[in-house]
Amino acid sequence: MRHAKKRLIVAxxxxxxxxxxxTGCASxxxxxxxxxxxxLTVWTHNGGNVEELAAVQAIVDGYNKSQDKTTVKLxxxxxxxxxxxxxxxxxxxxxxxxxxxxxxxxxxxxxxKYLTPLDLSVDLDENLPSTLGIWNDETYSVGYYDVALAxxxxxxxxxxxxxxxxxxxxxxxxxxxxxxxxxxxATGTWTNPLDIGTGDxxxxxxxxxxxxxxxxxxxxIERDEYQSAEGVLNGPEALEWxxxxxxxxxxxxxxxxxxxxxxxxxxxxxxxxxxxxxxAAANNAAALGDDLAxxxxxxxxEGTKIGGGSWQWGVTTxxxxxxxxxxxxxxxxxxxxxxxxxxxxxxxxxxxxAAALVPGFEEGGNLAVFREFSAQSAVLRPETPAYPFIATxxxxxxxxxxxxxxxxxxxxxxxxxIDANIKSNxxxxxx
Amino acid sequence: xxxxxVASAKTAPxxxxxxxxxxxxxxxxxxxxxxxxxxRIGLAVLFLFPILFMFVSSLKPDQQIFxxxxxxxxxxxxxxxxxxxxxxxxxxxPAARFLVNSIGISTITVVAGILxxxxxxxxxxxxxxxxxxxxxxxxxxxxxxxxETLALPLVWWVNQLPSFELTELGFMFSKGWIDTxxxxxxxxxxxxxxxxxxxxxxxxxxxxxDEAARMDGxxxxxxxxxxxxxxxxxAIATVAILTFLPAWNSYLWPLMVVQTEELRPVMVxxxxxxxxxxxxxxxxxxxTLITLPVVALFIAFQxxxxxxxxxxxxxx
Numbered sequence: 001m002r003h004a005k006k007r008l009i010v011a012x013x014x015x016x017x018x019x020x021x022x023t024g025c026a027s028x029x030x031x032x033x034x035x036x037x038x039x040l041t042v043w044t045h046n047g048g049n050v051e052e053l054a055a056v057q058a059i060v061d062g063y064n065k066s067q068d069k070t071t072v073k074l075x076x077x078x079x080x081x082x083x084x085x086x087x088x089x090x091x092x093x094x095x096x097x098x099x100x101x102x103x104x105x106x107x108x109x110x111x112x113k114y115l116t117p118l119d120l121s122v123d124l125d126e127n128l129p130s131t132l133g134i135w136n137d138e139t140y141s142v143g144y145y146d147v148a149l150a151x152x153x154x155x156x157x158x159x160x161x162x163x164x165x166x167x168x169x170x171x172x173x174x175x176x177x178x179x180x181x182x183x184x185x186a187t188g189t190w191t192n193p194l195d196i197g198t199g200d201x202x203x204x205x206x207x208x209x210x211x212x213x214x215x216x217x218x219x220x221i222e223r224d225e226y227q228s229a230e231g232v233l234n235g236p237e238a239l240e241w242x243x244x245x246x247x248x249x250x251x252x253x254x255x256x257x258x259x260x261x262x263x264x265x266x267x268x269x270x271x272x273x274x275x276x277x278x279x280a281a282a283n284n285a286a287a288l289g290d291d292l293a294x295x296x297x298x299x300x301x302e303g304t305k306i307g308g309g310s311w312q313w314g315v316t317t318x319x320x321x322x323x324x325x326x327x328x329x330x331x332x333x334x335x336x337x338x339x340x341x342x343x344x345x346x347x348x349x350x351x352x353x354a355a356a357l358v359p360g361f362e363e364g365g366n367l368a369v370f371r372e373f374s375a376q377s378a379v380l381r382p383e384t385p386a387y388p389f390i391a392t393x394x395x396x397x398x399x400x401x402x403x404x405x406x407x408x409x410x411x412x413x414x415x416x417x418i419d420a421n422i423k424s425n426x427x428x429x430x431x
Numbered sequence: 432x433x434x435x436x437v438a439s440a441k442t443a444p445x446x447x448x449x450x451x452x453x454x455x456x457x458x459x460x461x462x463x464x465x466x467x468x469x470x471r472i473g474l475a476v477l478f479l480f481p482i483l484f485m486f487v488s489s490l491k492p493d494q495q496i497f498x499x500x501x502x503x504x505x506x507x508x509x510x511x512x513x514x515x516x517x518x519x520x521x522x523x524x525p526a527a528r529f530l531v532n533s534i535g536i537s538t539i540t541v542v543a544g545i546l547x548x549x550x551x552x553x554x555x556x557x558x559x560x561x562x563x564x565x566x567x568x569x570x571x572x573x574x575x576x577x578x579e580t581l582a583l584p585l586v587w588w589v590n591q592l593p594s595f596e597l598t599e600l601g602f603m604f605s606k607g608w609i610d611t612x613x614x615x616x617x618x619x620x621x622x623x624x625x626x627x628x629x630x631x632x633x634x635x636x637x638x639x640x641d642e643a644a645r646m647d648g649x650x651x652x653x654x655x656x657x658x659x660x661x662x663x664x665x666a667i668a669t670v671a672i673l674t675f676l677p678a679w680n681s682y683l684w685p686l687m688v689v690q691t692e693e694l695r696p697v698m699v700x701x702x703x704x705x706x707x708x709x710x711x712x713x714x715x716x717x718x719t720l721i722t723l724p725v726v727a728l729f730i731a732f733q734x735x736x737x738x739x740x741x742x743x744x745x746x747x
Contacts, residue, residue, distance in 0.1 A: 048705075075691065088686070260709070
């Protein structure tokens with residue numbers, strides 16, 4: 001028994017010493033930030049997105065061949081969990097040198113000091129404004145492409161029901177849109193003739209529905225100081241938007257929770273009109289051919305508005321070789337590289353020079369319409385670190401409104417929550 | 432004859448209600464039996480249909496999956512059936528690698544979990560430990576803290592731990608377990624519920640067996656290894672399944688601590704299909720692939736699993 005006790009004590013002392021020694025050694029060789037020893041890592045949200053991942057990998061391979069100072073490695077994460085992975089890595093000091101970021105999150109990541117301002121050797125003036133991530137007058141990110149929102153319908157269905165096909169110069173007005181929905185509903189062919197993607201509760205809600213709010217004249221937050229949503233998210237225009245959104249559901253024009261895939265439902269004629277992203281255009285065109293009508297979003301009073309800002313690239317603050325990271329990014333932004341990614345992803349190229357190289361996006365091309373939508377109507381989601389919180393509150397409020405919640409009370413509650421969050425974070429001014 | 436007739440006549444009026452009652456009871460029993468079977472079949476169908484839908488949909492193209500949704504065709508392998516989604520899965524995701532990773536991670540977690548938790552439970556059940564009731568209560572109390580609450584502090588903690596690495600320069604120490612296999616295994620080896628389950632089961636094994644073994648000169652570890660554990664088959668099977676399932680289904684944790692694709696487990700792979708245009712057929716094919724090992728494991732251990740849940744439930 002005494003021996004056993006002695007053994008236990010000796011073992012405990014040994015184990016404690018070992019752990020202490022190892023921890024001591026470890027503290028001597030710090031975890032190490034990326035970019036050391038001529039190697040830097042690029043993180044992308046394209047895990048599983050075969051085409052875009054291959055296009056980005058080709059850029060990386062091209063850069064590695066073009067010089068022998070730095071070797072770039074690409075690490076892909078699935079999009080749905082990408083932000084969580086980045087935040088966890090930031091918390092443990094394991095961020096890579098280069099990350100890609102969903103546009104509206106750039107101010108938040110810059111504020112949290114994940115990102116450092118870009119210092120590139122290429123001119124970014126030519127880029128679509130929505131492909132740049134700017135905060136506090138500094139550019140923190142740049143994208144190869146943007147996406148756009150559109151209304152998809154069957155030309156034959158529009159013609160049969162005496163509905164005009166909307167154009168960029170003459171989008172549907174609110175009254176015209178209401179009339180079209182009434183006619184389509186009256187045919188009895190579709191339970192809900194319009195699909196606006198109410199079943200997709202991710203970033204889709206603020207991306208797709210805040211432009212409708214802006215088209216009414218409201219907004220997510222005041223854009224001078226970005227300190228309050230009072231009067232813009234719960235003012236008369238916003239209330240009008242909320243009541244209109246609710247009426248779409250109560251009149252049976254939309255489902256309060258749409259199907260899992262709006263594009264497939266549209267292609268299967270479950271719905272007559274799809275309010276969706278430009279990324280659905282290729283599949284819709286493949287399914288419907290010439291019968292597909294691609295139209296701008298509806299003008300609800302203040303002109304047609306669509307969301308702006310897609311995935312962009314930024315350099316992290318912990319990068320041990322920011323010069324190499326900036327050099328890689330500059331290389332990657334050549335028109336050829338941008339065009340290659342746009343071809344692979346069927347997205348809108350960020351620059352005119354790249355657009356000229358992408359079949360369909362050249363002037364007069366069949367996809368050029370999306371570039372026009374983006375150039376004419378894109379409104380960036382608020383460039384404030386508070387955006388992730390605003391997006392969550394807006395999503396909750398919109399869901400409540402669509403499901404029958406009192407519009408004014410719901411908007412007021414969202415405003416209260418947003419303002420409180422901004423206040424509790426010291427106005428999100430730079431730390 | 433007459434006596435018999437009289438006897439029959441006498442007994443007839445009294446036995447008739449018995450016969451009727453017996454028939455009624457039998458009928459009632461039969462009805463209940465049929466009802467029970469119908470209920471069971473109904474429940475089986477209820478639980479089976481999502482799996483059937485998943486498998487059948489994995490054989491169809493996306494447009495057909497959605498086209499069939501409003502009819503019974505959603506559950507039937509009819510129309511444009513092929514294995515295309517399965518081959519596409521392997522183009523989109525390193526599925527084989529993810530499967531191997533998950534099998535490895537889950538197996539090691541299960542084996543280590545059985546060893547560590549049974550040893551802890553054995554100590555609490557058999558050895559003289561001061562305040563062991565308090566210790567057991569504290570262990571059980573940890574069950575009320577959800578993992579999501581612990582996740583971030585745990586990330587910080589594992590990032591402080593020293594790590595060994597064999598490089599060209601020899602053995603190197605570095606800081607942090609982030610992006611390793613061990614970070615996906617070791618935090619989940621010790622498990623409060625497994626300790627509780629083993630403890631309850633060990634309590635049902637007569638202590639006289641230990642005493643007999645001690646008389647024969649056996650020490651604590653020998654009693655554990657040769658007396659208690661061989662009698663704890665159902666508890667081991669239950670702990671194996673209850674440890675395997677969360678290890679196999681692990682999603683949040685690997686998402687936070689694994690950066691390299693080669694180290695990821697199967698559940699993270701599900702997200703690879705949720706791009707702007709979702710490939711539903713491939714989602715179903717991948718889901719079918721990663722469900723098969725779990726179903727196989729359950730079928731293999733079904734009897735022990737049910738037995739142990741039933742017995743620990745009665746005691747617990």
